[in-house]
Amino acid sequence: MPHTLAVQTPEPGIRLVTLQRPQALNALNTELLGELSAELDGAEQDEAIRVVVLTGSRKAFAAGADIKEMAERDLVGILDDPRQQHWQRIARFGKPLIAAVNGYALGGGCELAMHADIIVASEDALFGQPEINLGIMPGAGGTQRLLRAVGKSLAMQMVLTGEPIGARLAQQAGLVSEVTQPELTLERALQIARRIAEKAPLAVRLAREALLKAMDTDLASGLRFERHAFTLLAGTRDRDEGIRAFMEKRPPEYQGR
Known part of the structure; x- marks a missing residue:
């Protein structure tokens, strides 16, 4: 059982993972990252899990890296930091992930x-x-993902000044999809997860991959992938089931085939 996470399956197809280091505002130490990467690996291998929702506490999703742990590492320890492997495993997670x-x-x-x-x-x-306030820079994808999410100017401002932005500006910039009242954040994330979990698994996977392709490839390559994925889905049983269910005015029963 993980010590720094609470793991639940609130309803079929949905895994809820809650960061639990309240004494440190869910700071990401090696133990937490290791348990999180292992949990995501398990969720990816579990065919029954369609979507993972990741959350923290009402006060903090995660307030950063564990500074005390960082202070104990010399240069050799940083270069051989197991946390980097954990981050890489988290980045490779292949199912929809909602924060x-x-x-x-x-x-x-x-x-x-x-x-x-x-x-x-x-x-x-x-x-x-x-x-930047500690004399370092983001090291777990912060410079790369942030710029792709909010654009060059705002990313430069955030990284070079160290100043945070609020949820409304984050939404306007494209980092956040929705802003809710604090007591409704998790409920809304679970609602979105439920809608995704109801869809055809193969279609969700390939649609997600196509959208991610758009972030790191040229338009022509992205369009080729999209056409290929569309053609593959046209030959699936789930596509036939989706059309039959629509015509018969009933909920579809997807099998992932």
Whole structure:
């Protein structure tokens, strides 16, 4: 059983993972990242799980890396940091991941949120990359994902000043999809997860891959992938079931085939 996570399956197809280091505002130490990467690996292998929702506490999604742990590492320890392997495993997660963010999402917490496909944030959420205040810089994808999410100017401002932005600006910039009242953040994330979990698994997977392709490839390559994926889905049983269900005015029963 993990020590730094609470893991639940609130309803079929949905795995809810809650960060639980309240004494440190869910700071991301090696133990937490290791348990999280292992949990996501397990969820990816479990065919019954369609979507994962990741959240923290009402006060903090995750307030950054564990500074005390960082202070204990010399240069050799940093170069051989197992946390980098954990981050890589988290980044490779192949199913829809939704982050429900309340309070602080700073440093590694902001980077973790950006690993999600969809971010739902509370009105009091703060997103930031304050590493520059410690004489360092983001090291878990913060510079790369943030710029792709909010654009060059705002990303430069956030990283070079270390100043966070609020949820409304994060939504306007494209980092966040929805802003909710704090008490409704997790509920809304679970609602979105439920809608995704009801869809055809193969269609969700390929649609997600096509959208991610658009972030790191040229338009022509992205369009080729989209056409290929569309053609593959046209030959699936789920496509036939979806059309029959629509014609018969009933909910579809997808099998992932």
